[in-house]
Amino acid sequence: MDVERNLMKIAADLLAHYDVHARRLPWRAPPGVNAADPYRVWLSEVMLQQTTVAAVGPYFAKFTERWPTVEALAAAEDADVMAAWAGLGYYARARNLLACARAVANDHGGVFPDTEGGLRSLPGVGAYTAAAVAAIAFGRRAVVVDANVERVVARLFAIDTPLPAARPAIRVAANGITPDARAGDFAQAMMDLGATICTPRNPACGICPLRSDCAALLTADPAAFPVKAAKKAKPxxxxxxxxxxxxxxxxxxxxxxxxxxxxxxxxxxxxxxxxxxxxxxxxxxxxxxxxxxxxxxxxxxxxxxxxxxxxxxxxxxxxxxxxxxxxxxxxxxxxxxxxxxxxxxxxxxxxxxxx
DNA sequence: TAACCGTGGAT
DNA sequence: TATCCAAGGTT
Structure with a gap:
């Protein structure tokens, strides 16, 4: 089968699954609504950095109720934002959150940049978050690579180079399956898949919408991907x-x-x-x-x-x-x-x- | 580049 | 109980 056609099939299969099984999350636009609020998308993405959906839930509700817009957040006191973030961890995120909100309010007229490059220049917005906001909030085609995507892609293509050395190859492969249309839905579908089916341990390969496309499924142990370097002991x-x-x-x-x-x-x-x-x-x-x-x-x-x-x-x-x-x-x-x-x-x- | 930076849930 | 892991960014 033609390779490019097969890669397109992956996105099509995944999006069809997503249309039926997408998780309903507070920061996602409801079904049928195309435009998600960039402020809420950005806020959720920052909160979700290295943090589970379950942990973020109450914090997202609290922040959006207290500060419904980026201008409101930009006007908040430092101490109030830090206290509201308490317990969520990685507190540099909260400091950068405020710096970013103030940059958007003061330097961008209260409107988030709508390109990956523009977003990437904001405090606390790295390669992943810039791509995610550009795709989800603005419908841009962007290659969104988080830990879920790394795992799903490493399995789809049976990439056995250990992380982090495998990152460039994973990015190339992720770019190859990212569609021109619905890149935001595709990114969220990949993350849903990684969180619910293509999990780190005991993946549910039997119900995976991509099982017919997965190279790792043909190996003895699909869960062995991605290979990771050994971790150092904590002192x-x-x-x-x-x-x-x-x-x-x-x-x-x-x-x-x-x-x-x-x-x-x-x-x-x-x-x-x-x-x-x-x-x-x-x-x-x-x-x-x-x-x-x-x-x-x-x-x-x-x-x-x-x-x-x-x-x-x-x-x-x-x-x-x-x-x-x-x-x-x-x-x-x-x-x-x-x-x-x-x-x-x-x-x-x-x-x-x-x- | 690799170290630094939280927390809680799952196994 | 110990280990792994999560929608990573900064320096």
Whole structure:
């Protein structure tokens, strides 16, 4: 069979399947509506970077209700956006989200660029997101390659070069099956397929709309694609955080530096995180340490965080910059998950002593 | 280029 | 319990 014709068949088969089985997602235009809102497409794509659909759902609802347009988001306070993002992870995304919204509002008249190149120049918009927004929101033909597409394409063509070295070949193959029309639907169909059928483990090849086109299905183990390089072991690190509570029911919170881990987020005052962290408290007080450290796993290391608790006088003021945050509103402080769990542990320990 | 950057669910 | 993994971008 003619090779080009066979490649066209892949897109046709996939789009026919998508027309029946597309997932209904809040950021997708309803069936029959062609134009998705670029703001919502962009917002969803940024939230979905390395993040599951299930995790994004409530955050997308919260953001679009509070900031319905890019102009509204551009006018938001930094602290409000960072707090609203708390718990979703990869906080550089939130910082870039605001920078991008302000760039669109201030430099582009509140209208998103409608080309891949224009989108690519925005903060936090890389090759994938630019292609996805251009295709989904603006109907451009763009080659959209995320981890789902990498997996589906590696299997379709049985590409056995290990990632990341296989990326150029995967991109070429993805370009070869991307249709001129409905490139946005095609991209979303590929991602739906990767998320629901062509899954990393135990793919449902028996119900796959592309099973007649798949080279990996002819091998002993289709799930072996894509081949990946071995991962490095995560080092274990230690750390200390200090819970400083006043008799009026407030706790001392600081803000972490703008860049780096948990950058720009509210936090408990903390040591460095290393093999031998500096355990010197930020102020002299009668400290008690929680027996059980908070265990937390980051992308490239795991952490055992010892939480120290002190009750200090009303006029006490720690040396570094920060704010006395009311305990009754601790949920609105926007603490990232590590510190939310440390706060939970400290408050639970306090309740044990009170009762 | 490869390291850095979160979190939670699935297995 | 340990490991893998997710609609990646930045430096």
């Amino acid at each position: 274990h690190r230690l750390g200390h955080s200090w819970w400083i509570e006043r008799p009026d029911g407030r706790v001392w919170l600081v803000r972490r530096p703008a860049k780096g881990l948990l950058g720009g987020m509210r936090a408990l005052p903390s040591s460095d995180w290393s093999a031998a962290p500096d355990a010197t408290p930020p102020l002299a007080a009668d400290w008690t340490s929680l027996a059980e450290p908070v265990a937390h796993v980051f992308t490239h290391f795991s952490l055992a965080l010892t939480v120290h608790v002190a009750h200090v006088a009303e006029d006490s003021m720690p040396p570094e910059e920060g704010e006395w945050w009311p305990l009754a509103q601790i949920g609105e402080a926007g603490l990232p998950t590590l510190f939310r769990r440390a706060a939970d542990a400290a408050m639970k320990e306090r309740d044990v002593h009170v009762h």
